[in-house]
Amino acid sequence: MSSLPPDPRLDLGRYSHIVVGAGSAGCTLANRLSADPKNSVLLLEAGGSDRYHWVHIPVGYLYCMGNPRTDWGYATEAEAGLNGRRLAYPRGKVMGGCSSINGMIYMRGQAADYDRWRQLGNAGWGWDDVLPLFLKSENHHALSGPFHSQSGELRVEKQRLSWPILDAIREAAEEMGVPPIEDFNRGDNFGSSYFEVTQKAGFRFNAVRAFLAPIRHRKNLRILTQAQAERIRIEEGRATGLDLRLDGRPARAHGEIVLAAGAIGTPQLLQLSGIGPAELLRRHGIDVLLDRPTVGENLQDHLQIRTAFRIEGARTLNEWQATLWGKAQIGLQYALKRSGPMAMAPSQLGIFMKSDPRFETANIEFHVQPLSLDRFGQPLDAFPAITVSVCNLRPESRGSVRITSPDPFAPPAIAPNYLSTDGDREVASASIRAARRLMATRRLERHRPQEFKPGVHLQSDEDLARAAGDIATTIFHPVGTARMGADPDAVVDPQLRLRGIAGLRVADCSIMPTIVSGNTHAPAVMIAEKAAEMILADR
Template identity: 60%
Template structure:
C-alpha cells in the first residue's frame, strides 16, 4: 500500500509526485492513462501541431454544440501522456494578476492571496535572467525568452503603444498590463514540460512508482473514506490502495472521476444509476477563455503563411532549427502578447491578445496562401459558466463538455469591445505600410449586436478550462482551501479544476503553483505540523 496515490500525471500530478517523493519515508504512486512522453514531437516546440488531435497524446475531446457559437462544436484538447497538457500546450508562462489571487482570498480561500502564492511561483522557476523580486532561479522549471522575432509583430507592438498599451518585458509581476513577447517554458529551443522538469528527475527515487496506460475508473471508498482507485488496463480491472488519494486529472477528467465515484449532482448520478455518496456541484462552474480570431491580409510583409507553404521555406525552417534551435520550429503558437482593459470602467486588464504572423481557418487546418496576421483576443474574466457531466456510467465514454460561451450580456458586450479595440490597433500608423485588410470577422460587422454575433462565428477555445471542482470556504464548494473534498475523507483534488475563478491569463503556470502549494500542505499534515 502506498502513502499517496495520485490519479493523473499532467502538470499538477507531475509536480505533486516529485515534491512529495522528496521525503524518502513517503511511498508515492502516480497513475497516467496515457503513455510515456518519449514521442519526439512533444519536445520540439512546433510539435504541438502533431500532438493535439493525436490519440497518442490527446484525449480527443469535443464540446457539445454550443449555442453561443451558433451550434458549433470545438475540439477540446487535453493531454493524455506524461506531462499532460504541459506536453502539448503553447508553453506560455503567465501567472495572471495579483488581483486574481487576492480575489480568491476574499472569497474565503485563506492562504491563496498573491503574497501567499508568489513564493511558490518562484520556487518552481529557473528564470533565464536570474533571481529577482519577481522571479526564481535554480528551480526545476526553465523559463526563457523566445528564440525568434518578426518585423510585423514588432510593428503590432508599436501600434498597441499608440492606443495606450505600454511596452513591457514581463507579464508576471502581478500587473500584466502591456505588450511584449511572451516568455516560454523552454530550454535551449526544446519544450520543458512538467514531466521533463519535475517528474523525470524524481523517477530515479525508489519511493516513487509511475504507472502508465492505466485508466482510472473510480475512487474506491470504505464508508466515506477514500481508500484506493479502480484502474482499467488491457481488458482487466485492478484496485490500488493508498492512505491519501489525490485526483490530478484536470478540469475535465477530475469531475468525471468524481461523478463516477458517486460525488456530484444527485439527479445526474441517479439518472446514470450511480449511488450518491455525496451530492455536490461537481462539474459545474466550468470557465474557459474564448479567443476571437481576428485576421488581416497584409502586403509587403514576411509572415509564416508564405514561408511555411513553400518547400524551400520549410527546408530553411528545418535547417535553422537543426543548426541553431531558433526560428519557427522553436516558436510557441503565439509569440507576441498584450493585456489591456476593454473599458475605462475595468480595474485591471480584462483582455489578452495572442498575436501571430500567420492565419488559418481553424486550428489544425492549412495556412492561408496569402500573407496575413492574426490578433486573437480573449476576455480574461468571463461571466459565462458551463459544465462537465458524465453522459454514461461507462468510465470509458467521454464526458459531455458544455462551456456555454457568450451566454451573458456582459460577455457579449466585452467581445464587441475587444474586436473594436483590435481594429483600432490595426489602424495605427506603424501598421499602415502593410495595408491591412480585415477578413475575420470582416468589416460588415459594426454594431454591438453584430460584433457579438461575429464573436460566435470566429470564437474558439484557447484551451484553459478550470473551476469544475471549485475551492471555497462555503459548504457549496467541492473542496476546501486545503483542497480536501468536502463530505468525505482521504480524498483531495489538485489541478486546475479547484480554481474558484479563472486567472487573468494562461492557466498552466497557476496549475503548477496549485500543485506546489498542495505538496506543502500535504507534507505539513503528514509530519503533523
C-alpha cells in the first residue's frame, strides 16, 4: 500500500485568526485581536517592509505611487466616461498598505453616510454607533470630548505649512455662503477648513507606526511580509486556512480568516478561491464553491475633476520649486523644521458644499492646492497657478473588480464605470461651474484668476461633462466590492461574516454598501475596530 506524497507546502501552523493584508484595517485588527493572549494571530502582507524613507516623508507619496516597491501598479480598464482613458490605480503593496502611500487626510465622512447604512438594514452601523469607534483609535493633537480623543493610537495633526493664497480662497468660499469651520469630523462637513492629517512632527504616521510598532513584542502575534495569499481553503462550508506564497515558496496556514486586503484585493482573493459569479469563475477554470454574483460588483470611487487657474500677486509652489535655490530652501525648511512643501499632504484646503440646493447635505468636495501640473509625477507648470479640484462625494456610478486569470499574481480588471449615469454627469458639470464661481468672487479679483483647465470656451453642460472625462482622475477611494447588507444578495452580513461560508469575515472598505463623503483611511480603521469587537465577542 503506497503512501500519499508529502505536502510540498511549508506548514506555518494553526492560528485563531489569520488576517490577510497589513494595511489600515489589517494593522488595526492585528493589534486588537492579539490584545487577548488567548488568541494567536498571523498577519500577512504581500509587500515588504515600510522601512523606506519615502514612506515616512510626507511628500514621498509622489515616489511611492507607481513604485513597484510600494504599489501594486494597477490600472483601470479603458473608461467610456473618461473618453477612453485608463487611469493609474495605486494600491499599497507594503506594510501599512495604502496608509503608507496615501494623502494622509484624516476624514470620517458625514453622519448621514452611516445613518444610510443603518437604514439599508445594517443594524449597529449608524453614526452614533460608529463614532465611539473613531474615537477609540484617534490621538488628536488638541481636541477631546464628544467628537475627538487623545487616547488612541492614530496620531492626527495640523499640516505644518502656510499659504496666503489658500487663506484668500477660504474667504472667497465664505463670500459664496460656505462658512469657515474648524473641524471636518463632527458629522456635518458643510464649510471650509484645512485638512488635518495622520502625521507626527512632520512625518507620516501610517498604520504600522500607530498599531503595530507598540505591540511587536507580543508573543501571540506573527507578522510575515512577502506573503501573497493564493487561495482560501474551504472544507465542508467552512474556511479552514490559506494557501500562500512566502518569499516565493509555497506555504499554508490554518485558522479562521479575516480579509483586510482592500476593495481590490479582497474580491480578487474570494474569486480565486471559488467564491463569486459562477460564470466568471468557470471561464477561468476555477471550481465554483459558492455562486455569489455580487462579489466584485458595486465598486464605487471618488472621481476628482482637476480645474486649474493661473493667478497673480501670490506665491505658489510652481515658482518656488522652479529654481535650484527654491528647491534648496524647501529641503532646508524640512530638514530644520519638518515643515514646508516636503511636509505637505497632496491637498491642503478643503471646501464642502452643495452642487444644487436639492441635496440635503454637502455633495461635492474641493481639494485646493497651491500648485498645478498635468498629473502627479510630472513637473509643475512654469507659471504661478493653483488647482481647484472637485469631486462628487456620492457618485451613482457602479463598477466592478473581476479576475482575469486563475493566477493570483495576474492583475484583476478594475472597471469603476465613472460618469456612467446622467446624475453623475450633471454633478460633474455643476462642479466645474462651482469652481468657476469660487474663482470669480470679489475676494480673488486682485489675483486675476485665469482658467486654463478645462478652458473657458467650454460652456454647455454636455461640453463640461465631456471635459470632466478628459481631466478627471481618481483620488484612490475604491469601496463596496464585498457589500455588507441584511439582504441575501449581500456578500457579508452586518457582522461582516461572509454569507454561505463559516469562519470567514471581511473587514475593509470593500464592505461599504455606499461610499462615505470623504477620504477612506479613517473609515477603514473604524471598520476594523468594529470587526475586532464582533470577533472577540463571538469567541
